Amino acid sequence: METQMDSFRMFLAKQAIKMGNIAGIWKIALPPLEKVAYKIMIEKGDRIKNGSYYQREDKYYMVFNVLRAAFKAYDSSSPAFRNRITNIFIKEFLGPTQQIVKQEFKEKYGVYPPGFITISPEGRCNLKCKNCYASSIGSNLEKLDSTTFTRILHEKYEKWGSWFTVISGGEPFMWQDNGIDLIDIAAQHPEQIFMVYTNGTLIDKARAQRIASVGNLLPSVSVEGFKSETDKRRGEGTYRRILDAFENMRQEGVPFGISITANNNNVDVLFSDEFIDFYFDKQGAVFEWIFQYMPIGRGADVAGQLSPEKRREIWFREQELIRQKRLVVADFWNSGSLSSGCIAGGREDGYLYIDWKGNIYPCVFVPYWKDNVNKLLSEQRSLTDALFSDLFSGIRDWQLSYSFRKPPETRGNEITPCFMRDHHEQAHNHFIKTGALPGNESAEICLNDCSYLNAMKEYDLELSRLLDPIWEEKYRQ
Numbered sequence: 001m002e003t004q005m006d007s008f009r010m011f012l013a014k015q016a017i018k019m020g021n022i023a024g025i026w027k028i029a030l031p032p033l034e035k036v037a038y039k040i041m042i043e044k045g046d047r048i049k050n051g052s053y054y055q056r057e058d059k060y061y062m063v064f065n066v067l068r069a070a071f072k073a074y075d076s077s078s079p080a081f082r083n084r085i086t087n088i089f090i091k092e093f094l095g096p097t098q099q100i101v102k103q104e105f106k107e108k109y110g111v112y113p114p115g116f117i118t119i120s121p122e123g124r125c126n127l128k129c130k131n132c133y134a135s136s137i138g139s140n141l142e143k144l145d146s147t148t149f150t151r152i153l154h155e156k157y158e159k160w161g162s163w164f165t166v167i168s169g170g171e172p173f174m175w176q177d178n179g180i181d182l183i184d185i186a187a188q189h190p191e192q193i194f195m196v197y198t199n200g201t202l203i204d205k206a207r208a209q210r211i212a213s214v215g216n217l218l219p220s221v222s223v224e225g226f227k228s229e230t231d232k233r234r235g236e237g238t239y240r241r242i243l244d245a246f247e248n249m250r251q252e253g254v255p256f257g258i259s260i261t262a263n264n265n266n267v268d269v270l271f272s273d274e275f276i277d278f279y280f281d282k283q284g285a286v287f288e289w290i291f292q293y294m295p296i297g298r299g300a301d302v303a304g305q306l307s308p309e310k311r312r313e314i315w316f317r318e319q320e321l322i323r324q325k326r327l328v329v330a331d332f333w334n335s336g337s338l339s340s341g342c343i344a345g346g347r348e349d350g351y352l353y354i355d356w357k358g359n360i361y362p363c364v365f366v367p368y369w370k371d372n373v374n375k376l377l378s379e380q381r382s383l384t385d386a387l388f389s390d391l392f393s394g395i396r397d398w399q400l401s402y403s404f405r406k407p408p409e410t411r412g413n414e415i416t417p418c419f420m421r422d423h424h425e426q427a428h429n430h431f432i433k434t435g436a437l438p439g440n441e442s443a444e445i446c447l448n449d450c451s452y453l454n455a456m457k458e459y460d461l462e463l464s465r466l467l468d469p470i471w472e473e474k475y476r477q
């Protein structure tokens with residue numbers, strides 16, 4: 001049955017095609033569209049699929065903040081970006097083809113496929129940032145080969161209807177295999193968008209020109225604050241190199257965003273007006289992804305993660321940035337209402353993560369695995385097989401029992417959505433029960449260390465004490 005979201009999709013598609021280019025919508029049709037969408041998505045929205053009134057509002061603001069930001073960036077983007085992104089938006093997002101592929105997958109496997117994947121093709125990094133999960137194996141020379149990389153991209157597009165890929169690392173722009181690099185991969189897959197988490201220091205003028213010419217690769221550059229915070233964690237001179245990368249991208253018409261990792265020491269700077277004005281208004285960032293330090297990887301430190309009090313405080317600030325300032329800002333944990341909770345384990349519209357060794361994890365922040373993509377492909381199996389391991393399907397069962405697709409009255413708190421961080425005892429038991437393998441030495445230590453488990457349990461109790469009242473008050477109706 002056609003849903004209200006489908007009718008809205010069709011309406012958008014017709015407008016886009018009629019007008020011949022997407023930018024026209026910004027100038028002429030966006031204000032009335034926002035009104036129509038508000039009625040469809042919020043006043044008449046699907047409570048089971050999209051949650052309570054407040055939750056549907058969260059989703060509405062994110063969709064339209066993205067559209068506003070995209071149309072604003074359109075004029076200063078390179079011709080390749082304009083063409084590629086417009087084509088992908090019309091064909092893949094608004095068009096019917098990928099919906100048909102997803103429906104066929106559902107008929108075959110009984111569940112909808114994941115929406116995207118994150119791949120780290122390269123474990124090495126040219127920086128050595130404190131507490132980076134990648135840097136715990138920073139000297140490792142393993143990398144994903146280009147044939148496997150391409151097969152993964154092909155399978156997810158053809159079999160899952162997935163046209164969005166996140167690239168992480170190591171430093172992704174260091175990856176090369178068989179004479180091709182990441183920008184070549186993006187050029188070979190014009191039907192897909194690649195969002196690349198990078199430290200930015202390798203985006204010189206020549207690389208910015210190449211990114212501008214392919215038009216489907218969006219860099220998200222990590223910053224720690226201003227000069228002192230960035231150079232302290234990432235090394236002297238890093239901040240200057242990042243500002244140079246921004247300048248190179250602006251000159252070449254490459255839209256870009258920033259990503260931040262909040263901890264108790266830098267959180268006040270990262271959420272200040274000064275920070276937001278500098279990166280969005282002066283530097284021209286189009287979006288911001290907010291991560292909170294996760295105690296995994298080298299030197300996992302539970303006490304180093306953002307305190308429950310600070311996490312509560314930034315939830316209110318994030319709401320202000322999204323609802324009043326209308327910015328594209330999303331927090332991997334606090335914004336769980338946008339994605340209807342945890343998206344790990346290859347959930348419908350969710351994702352999985354593949355590292356440079358080919359190990360397949362439920363999430364970037366869940367360092368436990370069972371399947372390896374190199375092994376699966378060598379056995380004439382496919383990436384899809386990994387979705388049905390007990391590790392993955394158990395996580396999807398947990399999501400369904402906790403909140404996913406539940407009515408607002410019984411839906412678990414989706415601003416504490418995280419299987420790994422916010423409900424760690426259940427995650428820990430699941431890893432033990434399924435015999436999941438740790439992805440690195442630190443993950444192995446955490447799995448067997450009672451003090452780690454107890455500290456995470458205490459954190460979760462306090463988190464729930466502070467954030468559950470917000471959920472009860474705002475998200476139940």
Ligand code: SF4
Pocket residue numbers: 332333341342343344363364365366417418419420421
């Ligand atoms: S496990 Fe946590 S970090 Fe990973 S997708 Fe779920 S909520 Fe997000």
